[in-house]
Amino acid sequence: MKRQTQFNSQEQQQDAQQQQQEQQAQQSAALEFGSAEEMLRHDASRTPVPPGIWRRLRDSLAQLPAAHASWWRRLLGGS
Numbered sequence: 001m002k003r004q005t006q007f008n009s010q011e012q013q014q015d016a017q018q019q020q021q022e023q024q025a026q027q028s029a030a031l032e033f034g035s036a037e038e039m040l041r042h043d044a045s046r047t048p049v050p051p052g053i054w055r056r057l058r059d060s061l062a063q064l065p066a067a068h069a070s071w072w073r074r075l076l077g078g079s
Contacts, residue, residue: 033039049057 033042
C-alpha cells in the first residue's frame, strides 16, 4: 500500500509540473500587439544584433555626411 501511495504522489507531482510548463508555454505564446510597430519593438528588444552587422552599420553611419543646419537656424545665425 505504501509503495502504491508513493507512486501516486510522484505521478501527481509530475502531472502538476507538466501542467505548469504547458501553462507557461501558452502564456508566452499568447502575446497580442496593438500594431505592427509594437510587435517589431518587442522583437527588437529581445533579438541581439550580430557583431558583424553591428560593425557594418557603425561604419556606414560614420560615412554619412554631417547634417545641415535647419533653415531657421541659418536664418537666425545659430549653429
